[in-house]
Amino acid sequence: MEKKRKRFPDSFAVIAGMLILLALGLAAVFCGGGEFSDWERRYLANRPAAPDLNTWTTDRETEDFLSDHIPGRQALIALDSSGLFLTGRDSQLSTWYTSGSVIEPPVEINADSISTKLRRFEKLAGKAGGVPWYVLSPHTHGWLLRDRIFPVLGRQYRSEATGYAVLDACENYVPMPGVFDAEPDGMYYTTDHHWTLQGAWQAYLALSGPLGYKPLALEDFRITEYPGFRGTTLSRSGLPAFWEDTLVCAEPDSPVRVTFIDRDAESSENRLIFPEDAGTWDGYAVYLHGNHGTLIIERPDAPEGTLVVFKDSMANCLLPLLSAHFRRIIAVDARYCTGVFSDVFARSEDTKAVLFVYSLSSLVNDTEITRKAK
Structure with missing residues (x-):
């Protein structure tokens, strides 16, 4: 009789995923990507303020900060945009690649x-x-x-x-x-x-x-x-x-x-x-x-x-x-x-x-x- 392979519990995958997200979040907090992105020509989100129970803005500020400072962010955006271009769709930032040039959309x-x-x-x-x-x-x-x-x-x-x-x-x-x-x-x-x-x-x-x-x-x-x-x-x-x-x-x-x-x-x-x-x-x-x-x-x-x-x-x-x-x-x-x-x-x-x-x-x-x- 064939021996049944041991199967890892689904909880292991969930825990591993959470640990990866936690590691990326900690890396963003302690190894931020600076204040300004030359690549995007814009200022990056600041560290979130202390929690404010009256305005409830901390969650949004935290999300913006982590999104701007996550390690490898530029590579992830480039990969996503390249996929959109290669499949004939608009890029996530509304510019088009054609004939060797990146051009603005129609006026x-x-x-x-x-x-x-x-x-x-x-x-x-x-x-x-x-x-x-x-x-x-x-x-x-x-x-x-x-x-x-x-x-x-x-x-x-x-x-x-x-x-x-x-x-x-x-x-x-x-x-x-x-x-x-x-x-x-x-x-x-x-x-x-x-x-x-x-x-x-x-x-x-x-x-x-x-x-x-x-x-x-x-x-x-x-x-x-x-x-x-x-x-x-x-x-x-x-x-x-x-x-x-x-x-x-x-x-x-x-x-x-x-x-x-x-x-x-x-x-x-x-x-x-x-x-x-x-x-x-x-x-x-x-x-x-x-x-x-x-x-x-x-x-x-x-x-x-x-x-x-x-x-x-x-x-x-x-x-x-x-x-x-x-x-x-x-x-x-x-x-x-x-x-x-x-x-x-x-x-x-x-x-x-x-x-x-x-x-x-x-x-x-x-x-x-x-x-x-x-």
């Missing part, structure tokens, strides 16, 4: 929101003394790659066509050159939603006619490169950081002064590119030292007067190129500035033109632009 278009902002822009430019004004908003990375994407996902990007139709109907809209759409590879970083130097270069060429300058050759600019860049789109995907980009910067090789105005603080530098930022978690801050409420670029040997720019971060790698042609560029970011947009005109007596540079997402969703564009 949910609200045509009225775009139209409202365009009307505000026209009225705002009138306060600058009737100078010419222009809007530049490049096609998104997803739109450029829509025909390469898995069909179920690619078709969703076609909803952005409604937004582009509203912009095309505006006589002050400056479209990107055809090569931007025809040759999408290299126009955006593979790990970030911002355009590369090549993408910004196409914008620089597109604006030369409306703004009245003769574009220089790319070789006329000082070019610097900074490898090891992993952008915010990759960090939001939850995917492992298996690949990276090289930040490529261009700026005129002539004296410059840039003034940063952030609420009550003001500082100045004699450069537009900041190599020390390239190796940080916010590597894109290599351009202009990041985002600022008001930015004033002064280049005395430039031929033109003042260009006023209202922008989001899409313009950060474009402004150094434009600075070759304007003695003064005043750039305003609605997210960080105080007051309203028209306040900036008091800083300029020779405004040549007003330029609005925004991503499609900002034109649709940024309510700060609508609130301050007056």
Whole structure:
């Protein structure tokens, strides 16, 4: 007769599982993962406070803390996100991988929101003394790659066509050159939603006619490169950081002064590119030292007067190129500035033109632009 194998009680498995969870919890408590996650670009949960029988928040705080500090958390998220991507589903953090790039999901278009902002822009430019004004908003990375994407996902990007139709109907809209759409590879970083130097270069060429300058050759600019860049789109995907980009910067090789105005603080530098930022978690801050409420670029040997720019971060790698042609560029970011947009005109007596540079997402969703564009 075959001898019956001895079977471990089910309670052993339950106890083993509980011990593993206890060990992971203790490791999280005593070997926390720090205060900030460079990989996710966010602050991690703090240790829970002492129990409070009135608010009953301790359990939630404990759960958040253990979730953020459990050993191997990044690997677990990467494994989960990779599985979702490989099975054709969205990642847990709402970004998609396709054609060698991690891209943002389609912008949910609200045509009225775009139209409202365009009307505000026209009225705002009138306060600058009737100078010419222009809007530049490049096609998104997803739109450029829509025909390469898995069909179920690619078709969703076609909803952005409604937004582009509203912009095309505006006589002050400056479209990107055809090569931007025809040759999408290299126009955006593979790990970030911002355009590369090549993408910004196409914008620089597109604006030369409306703004009245003769574009220089790319070789006329000082070019610097900074490898090891992993952008915010990759960090939001939850995917492992298996690949990276090289930040490529261009700026005129002539004296410059840039003034940063952030609420009550003001500082100045004699450069537009900041190599020390390239190796940080916010590597894109290599351009202009990041985002600022008001930015004033002064280049005395430039031929033109003042260009006023209202922008989001899409313009950060474009402004150094434009600075070759304007003695003064005043750039305003609605997210960080105080007051309203028209306040900036008091800083300029020779405004040549007003330029609005925004991503499609900002034109649709940024309510700060609508609130301050007056």
